[in-house]
Amino acid sequence: MSKVRVRFAPSPTGGLHLGGVRTVLYNYLFARQHGGDFILRIEDTDQSRYVPGAEEYIVNCLQWCGLIPDESPQKGGEYAPYRQSERKALYKQYAQQLVDNGYAYYAFDTPQEIEEMRKKLHTDTNTNPQYDHNTRRQMRNSLSLSKEKTASLLEEGTPYVIRIKMPENETVNFTDMIRGDVSFDTNLVDDKVLLKADGMPTYHLAVVVDDYLMKISHAFRGEEWLPSAPVHLLLWKYLGWEKHMPQWAHLPLILKPDGHGKLSKRDGDRLGFPVFAMNWTDPRTNETAGCFREMGFLPEAFVNLLAVLGWNDGTEQELFSMDELVKKFSISRVHKGGAKFDFEKAKWFNHQYIQQKTEEELLPLVTPFIQQHLQTALDQGHLRSVIALIKDRCTLLSDFWQQGHFLFATPEMKELPAVQEKWNEQKKQFFISWIDSFATIANWTDTELETSFNDCLLQHGLKKGDALLPLRIMLVGAKYGPGVFHIAELIGKIETMSRIRSVIESLK
Numbered sequence: 001m002s003k004v005r006v007r008f009a010p011s012p013t014g015g016l017h018l019g020g021v022r023t024v025l026y027n028y029l030f031a032r033q034h035g036g037d038f039i040l041r042i043e044d045t046d047q048s049r050y051v052p053g054a055e056e057y058i059v060n061c062l063q064w065c066g067l068i069p070d071e072s073p074q075k076g077g078e079y080a081p082y083r084q085s086e087r088k089a090l091y092k093q094y095a096q097q098l099v100d101n102g103y104a105y106y107a108f109d110t111p112q113e114i115e116e117m118r119k120k121l122h123t124d125t126n127t128n129p130q131y132d133h134n135t136r137r138q139m140r141n142s143l144s145l146s147k148e149k150t151a152s153l154l155e156e157g158t159p160y161v162i163r164i165k166m167p168e169n170e171t172v173n174f175t176d177m178i179r180g181d182v183s184f185d186t187n188l189v190d191d192k193v194l195l196k197a198d199g200m201p202t203y204h205l206a207v208v209v210d211d212y213l214m215k216i217s218h219a220f221r222g223e224e225w226l227p228s229a230p231v232h233l234l235l236w237k238y239l240g241w242e243k244h245m246p247q248w249a250h251l252p253l254i255l256k257p258d259g260h261g262k263l264s265k266r267d268g269d270r271l272g273f274p275v276f277a278m279n280w281t282d283p284r285t286n287e288t289a290g291c292f293r294e295m296g297f298l299p300e301a302f303v304n305l306l307a308v309l310g311w312n313d314g315t316e317q318e319l320f321s322m323d324e325l326v327k328k329f330s331i332s333r334v335h336k337g338g339a340k341f342d343f344e345k346a347k348w349f350n351h352q353y354i355q356q357k358t359e360e361e362l363l364p365l366v367t368p369f370i371q372q373h374l375q376t377a378l379d380q381g382h383l384r385s386v387i388a389l390i391k392d393r394c395t396l397l398s399d400f401w402q403q404g405h406f407l408f409a410t411p412e413m414k415e416l417p418a419v420q421e422k423w424n425e426q427k428k429q430f431f432i433s434w435i436d437s438f439a440t441i442a443n444w445t446d447t448e449l450e451t452s453f454n455d456c457l458l459q460h461g462l463k464k465g466d467a468l469l470p471l472r473i474m475l476v477g478a479k480y481g482p483g484v485f486h487i488a489e490l491i492g493k494i495e496t497m498s499r500i501r502s503v504i505e506s507l508k
């Protein structure tokens with residue numbers, strides 16, 4: 001077998017959907033497993049859909065996920081350039097070759113003429129008339145016009161596109177690595193444009209030419225590209241490259257949580273979860289989409305949850321390190337049917353990966369999620385203790401702030417009414433004498449604090465249940481959080497005293 005070479009070939013049109021990242025991942029795993037090359041090729045031939053910044057964003061997403069290409073526009077490589085817009089001059093000769101061999105033709109129709117044809121042929125049974133074997137003879141192209149007329153139109157510089165001439169009554173088929181035999185009726189496929197009036201190839205021509213020139217051995221792409229496969233198959237054949245055609249696998253869609261249809265960014269917005277890998281701000285609308293990285297997902301967890309969205313190794317195992325994935329991944333075990341996205345499950349993966357990390361490893365990852373809320377520089381020693389204390393309560397990196405903000409800054413007393421309701425002189429005296437006793441606590445640790453708390457309760461004839469919730473609210477502002485004495489230990493003597501004192505005063 002020739003060397004394994006796979007590619008991820010995105011069009012730089014916006015944020016990277018998690019389905020796109022999964023496509024990258026499956027390509028990457030396959031390449032690593034076979035000692036092959038993983039190529040990033042930017043398919044930017046559709047200038048009208050080009051969005052500035054989108055390529056850089058894709059590169060950064062791959063970097064964040066640890067899915068680094070061996071060849072790319074940034075890294076270069078033997079088959080450079082890797083941006084199709086920079087390869088423009090290359091495609092025309094192949095389109096010309098197809099025309100010369102009778103597999104493609106010049107079409108001179110203006111957009112208005114095509115529109116008129118569509119209107120004219122529109123009926124209840126034919127709602128979407130196409131430029132195809134039924135209609136091409138009625139249009140202005142080198143098949144319907146005389147040789148002389150065609151030559152003179154070309155000479156006059158009349159704008160034209162080159163279209164593939166889809167054969168009639170043929171079946172084209174190929175073996176998909178996931179779906180098995182797939183066949184298409186050529187009568188149902190229109191005469192796709194291959195080369196546009198501005199000399200740019202369309203995706204269909206460019207993808208075939210580049211997969212050939214870049215010696216791609218396997219092409220894994222989203223299921224949405226399956227309808228384009230017959231055009232590509234015929235191009236491989238018509239260009240005389242059939243025996244070099246990559247093996248294809250069309251990956252199943254990632255579905256909405258209810259299983260009905262493809263998961264879109266809008267579904268994420270509606271249901272409150274991200275669908276993009278990293279924050280993406282659309283420069284045209286300034287709209288920003290919530291994303292996995294900024295929400296506090298670890299790249300390892302993100303990669304793991306994507307790997308098992310549509311694939312498993314045949315056992316119950318769900319947690320896989322990258323090394324294990326490289327060993328165990330197999331394209332033939334990718335399911336044909338779509339995979340439902342489950343955000344709760346996605347969070348479960350992240351929780352698992354957070355628990356696996358040491359405090360030391362989490363330190364740099366958690367820091368930005370805390371620092372963004374603070375005016376002063378974060379004490380790393382303190383942060384390490386906080387991480388150790390609340391790690392098991394955290395599912396997302398952003399949870400470290402939700403679950404521990406009161407360990408960095410004085411909290412708002414949201415639940416003060418709950419203390420107020422049962423407040424009395426006896427409790428007030430208890431808290432005053434407890435904080436007075438702090439001077440005698442030799443070691444400011446949670447165990448010593450708890451002992452002194454219990455002793456003081458005894459002296460005041462109170463039960464633990466009478467004072468523990470008020471103490472929690474004094475320190476946290478609310479009814480949640482880790483052990484109260486641990487909290488007191490971490491925020492220190494002065495801050496503990498001051499929080500208790502200010503509540504006592506506000507309840508006077």
Ligand code: GLU
Nearest residue numbers: 009010011043207221225
């Ligand atoms: N440029 C296509 C995309 O945006 C690539 C499809 C393929 O891999 O053939 O997804």
